[in-house]
Amino acid sequence: MTPITPAPSWNRSTRSRAHEKSEGALLKAEERLQAALVPRYHDLFVQIGRLEGGVKHLVDMRADTLDLLSSVKDSAELRSFSSCLREMLSHWFSAGLLHLQRITWESSCDILQKISEYEAVHPMRNWSDLKRRVGPYRRCFIFTHSTMPREPMVVLHTALTNQISDNIQTIVSTPILDEEDVDNINTAIFYSITSTQKGLQGVELGNYLIKRVVRELQAEFPKMTQFSSLSPIPGFRDWLVGEINKVLGSTESSSSEDSGVDGPSSTAPTLLTSAELQKVAEIAGKEDVSPLVTLKKLLQTNQWMGAESMVEVLKDPLMRLCARYLYLEKRRGYAVNPVANFHLRNGAVLWRLNWQADTGPRGISQSCGVMVNYRYFLGDTMRNSQRYMEEQHIEASQQVIDLAQAAGGADSP
Numbered sequence: 500m501t502p503i504t505p506a507p508s509w510n511r512s513t514r515s516r517a518h519e520k521s522e523g524a525l526l527k528a529e530e531r532l533q534a535a536l537v538p539r540y541h542d543l544f545v546q547i548g549r550l551e552g553g554v555k556h557l558v559d560m561r562a563d564t565l566d567l568l569s570s571v572k573d574s575a576e577l578r579s580f581s582s583c584l585r586e587m588l589s590h591w592f593s594a595g596l597l598h599l600q601r602i603t604w605e606s607s608c609d610i611l612q613k614i615s616e617y618e619a620v621h622p623m624r625n626w627s628d629l630k631r632r633v634g635p636y637r638r639c640f641i642f643t644h645s646t647m648p649r650e651p652m653v654v655l656h657t658a659l660t661n662q663i664s665d666n667i668q669t670i671v672s673t674p675i676l677d678e679e680d681v682d683n684i685n686t687a688i689f690y691s692i693t694s695t696q697k698g699l700q701g702v703e704l705g706n707y708l709i710k711r712v713v714r715e716l717q718a719e720f721p722k723m724t725q726f727s728s729l730s731p732i733p734g735f736r737d738w739l740v741g742e743i744n745k746v747l748g749s750t751e752s753s754s755s756e757d758s759g760v761d762g763p764s765s766t767a768p769t770l771l772t773s774a775e776l777q778k779v780a781e782i783a784g785k786e787d788v789s790p791l792v793t794l795k796k797l798l799q800t801n802q803w804m805g806a807e808s809m810v811e812v813l814k815d816p817l818m819r820l821c822a823r824y825l826y827l828e829k830r831r832g833y834a835v836n837p838v839a840n841f842h843l844r845n846g847a848v849l850w851r852l853n854w855q856a857d858t859g860p861r862g863i864s865q866s867c868g869v870m871v872n873y874r875y876f877l878g879d880t881m882r883n884s885q886r887y888m889e890e891q892h893i894e895a896s897q898q899v900i901d902l903a904q905a906a907g908g909a910d911s912p
C-alpha cells in the first residue's frame with residue numbers, strides 16, 4: 500500500500516488559512532442574516548425600555564397584543580410581534596432581577612389591598628379573609644421588579660401544615676390562630692398563585708416564585724419535608740358536560756340512522772356505568788327521561804349536591820372522569836387543564852384527587868367540588884419537567900392512574 504505522504508508544511512498552513520477565512524466569512528454572513536431577521540420594532544422596544552415607565556408600558560402593550568390575538572384570526576405578524584415582546588420581557592424579568600418580598604399584616608396598606616384585589620383563585624371577601632391569609636400558619640410571598648416597585652408581579656399563598664391538605668375550606672375558612680407551633684409544621688401547601696400582569700404571560704414568573712419560596716421555607720423550617728399544591732380544576736365540569744353532549748349527540752345520530760351497523764354510540768366515550776345511571780335516574784325520580792340528560796341538568800345547576808344519596812352515587816364516576824380529564828385529555832400533547840399544565844411544567848407530580856375538597860359555589864361549578872394535589876418531590880422536579888416538556892410524559896400517582904384507567908373501563912351508558 501502506497502504510504503500517504505504528508506503535504507508540505509506550506510500547503511497545510513495555506514489550507515488552514517483559507518479554511519479560517521471561509522469560516523470567518525460564514526460567521527460574518529450569519530451575523531448579517533441574524534441582524535436582518537430582527538424586526539425594526541425590536542430596536543424601538545429597546546429604546547422604550549430605557550425610558551422611565553417604559554418597561555411597564557411594554558408589559559401593558561403585550562397584554563393588549565394578547566387580547567388582540569384572542570379576538571382576531573391567527574395573525575402571523577401579530578404573533579411574531581407578541582413573541583418578540585415576550586422574549587425581551589423574559590430577559591428584563593429574569594429570576595435574578597426579581598425581588599422576593601414576604602407580605603404580612605404589617606405590610607403597607609397599598610400592597611395588602613393589591614394582594615386582595617389580584618387574588619384570582621380564592622377571592623377574599625373582607626379584611627378578615629386577608630388577615631387570615633397573611634397570619635399564623637400562612638405565608639404570602641410576592642415578586643416585585645425595580646421598574647414597578649409597588650406592584651406585585653406574582654403572588655403565592657402558602658399554608659403551613661403537618662399533612663398534605665385535601666380541603667380548601669380548612670385553609671381559607673379556619674379561625675385566625677394566635678401563634679405558630681414550629682414543631683407542628685412539616686408541610687407547605689401552595690393553595691393560590693396568581694400572575695398579576697397579563698403582559699408577562701409565558702415569562703413563567705409563577706414557576707420562579709414557587710422554586711424561590713421552597714428555598715425560603717426550607718431555610719425557615721429545616722424540618723419541612725413535603726411541598727404540594729392544593730389546586731382548583733377549572734374547566735372540568737364544562738368538559739364533562741361537553742362529553743355528555745357528545746354521547747347524547749352520537750346516541751341520537753345512531754338511533755336516527757337505522758343502518759344496522761355500529762354507529763358512533765358504540766364508539767362514544769363511556770362515562771357512567773348502566774348501574775350508576777340507573778341510580779341517578781331513581782334518586783332524581785326521572786325514570787322516564789334519559790339518565791344522561793338528567794345528569795347533565797343536575798351538573799349544570801349544581802342540584803346534585805342537594806341530596807346526600809346523589810352525592811354518594813356520583814363520587815366514583817366523577818372522580819374517575821376527573822382523573823381522565825387531568826391525565827388523559829391533551830391539547831397539542833400537553834395537559835388540557837391550564838393549572839395542571841403549569842404545575843407539570845414545573846416538574847410536579849399529579850399526586851392525588853380529593854373529593855368534596857371545595858364545596859363552595861365556585862368549586863362546585865368549576866370542578867364538581869374536586870381538587871387536586873400537585874406534589875413537588877424536590878429531587879425529581881427537573882427530570883419530571885424535562886420529561887413533560889420533551890416527551891409529554893405526565894408523572895402521576897397510582898391513585899390517579901387507576902382512576903383514569905377505570906374511566907375508560909365503564910360500560911356503555
Ligand SMILES: CC(C)(COP(=O)(O)OP(=O)(O)O)[C@@H](O)C(=O)NCCC(N)=O
Pocket residue numbers: 619620691692693694695699700701702703704705706707838841
Ligand atoms: C397559573 C399562573 C400563575 C402561571 O403563571 P406563570 O408561571 O407566569 O406561567 P405563564 O403564565 O408565564 O405561562 C398564571 O397562569 C395565573 O395567574 N393563572 C390564573 C390564576 C390561577 N392560578 O389559575
